[in-house]
Amino acid sequence: xxxxxxxxxxxxxxxxxxxxxxxxxxxxxxxxxxxxxxxxxxxxxxxxxxxxxxxxxxxxxxxxxxxxxxxxxxxxxxxxxxxxxxxxxxxxxxxxxxxxxxxxxxxxxxxxxxxxxxxxxxxxxxxxxxxxxxxxxxxxxxxxxxxxxxxxxxxxxxxxxxxxxxxxxxxxxxxxxxxxxxxxxxxxxxxxxxxxxxxxxxxxxxxxxxxxxxxxxxxxxxxxxxxxxxxxxxxxxxxxxxxxxxxxxxxxxxxxxxxxxxxxxxxxxxxxxxxxxxx
Numbered sequence: 001x002x003x004x005x006x007x008x009x010x011x012x013x014x015x016x017x018x019x020x021x022x023x024x025x026x027x028x029x030x031x032x033x034x035x036x037x038x039x040x041x042x043x044x045x046x047x048x049x050x051x052x053x054x055x056x057x058x059x060x061x062x063x064x065x066x067x068x069x070x071x072x073x074x075x076x077x078x079x080x081x082x083x084x085x086x087x088x089x090x091x092x093x094x095x096x097x098x099x100x101x102x103x104x105x106x107x108x109x110x111x112x113x114x115x116x117x118x119x120x121x122x123x124x125x126x127x128x129x130x131x132x133x134x135x136x137x138x139x140x141x142x143x144x145x146x147x148x149x150x151x152x153x154x155x156x157x158x159x160x161x162x163x164x165x166x167x168x169x170x171x172x173x174x175x176x177x178x179x180x181x182x183x184x185x186x187x188x189x190x191x192x193x194x195x196x197x198x199x200x201x202x203x204x205x206x207x208x209x210x211x212x213x214x215x216x217x218x219x220x221x222x223x224x225x226x227x228x229x230x231x232x233x234x235x236x237x238x239x240x241x242x243x244x245x246x247x248x249x250x251x252x253x254x255x256x257x258x259x260x261x262x263x264x265x266x267x268x269x270x271x272x273x274x275x276x277x278x279x
Contacts, residue, residue, distance in 0.1 A: 208237065
């Protein structure tokens with residue numbers, strides 16, 4: 001029975017990761033620049049890994065390319081502060097990556113939020129994972145050398161970019177643990193070479209909805225750019241806010257356009273600063 005449950009969960013995760021649409025789909029346009037409204041009316045929301053920054057073998061190896069900090073700071077100024085990171089990373093991680101710069105953020109898949117660049121955090125909406133559950137999940141990292149364990153408190157991530165062959169074994173093991181705890185309020189998030197386990201009840205989308213209730217984001221038209229399965233919850237709510245959604249590396253369902261790679265996203269953001277139409 002447990003084996004059947006593991007197979008079912010693994011198949012569901014695989015389907016989630018494959019939710020893309022063919023290249024000929026008309027609403028997936030490669031250059032969305034002309035769709036952007038006046039920057040004074042816009043909120044810019046950006047995923048980090050695989051969207052703004054290139055993926056690296058380990059999460060600690062990502063780096064901010066030359067010129068990007070200036071672009072982000074100028075866009076923050078041009079939007080009167082309505083620029084935010086929307087990431088699965090913790091606020092602490094985000095700050096380490098972009099130091100000395102500090103940005104508003106929805107972090108930890110919606111578990112943390114910073115509405116002011118003067119504050120460390122404005123809201124923490126998720127309790128820590130159960131210690132025994134974390135112990136069992138941490139043991140999965142022993143399946144193969146190269147699996148990296150990241151404990152965020154409210155979630156636990158198993159990174160396997162250095163051990164891609166272990167993907168199936170990781171998800172099978174996590175699915176078996178999940179089957180043992182059918183009533184536990186947890187959710188498994190498949191990502192690019194990462195399996196993350198977090199409390200249910202919050203997502204990037206719940207974080208973005210809350211963010212958009214507050215100044216300087218309130219009343220603006222959001223633009224969200226993301227690349228991963230975890231970003232699809234935000235793609236889905238953009239129409240509710242008259243917003244725009246763009247995917248990176250794939251043409252995800254329901255987006256207004258796509259970019260091939262993070263360097264295209266960075267170039268797009270830089271071009272926004274040079275477009276007098278957006279003044």
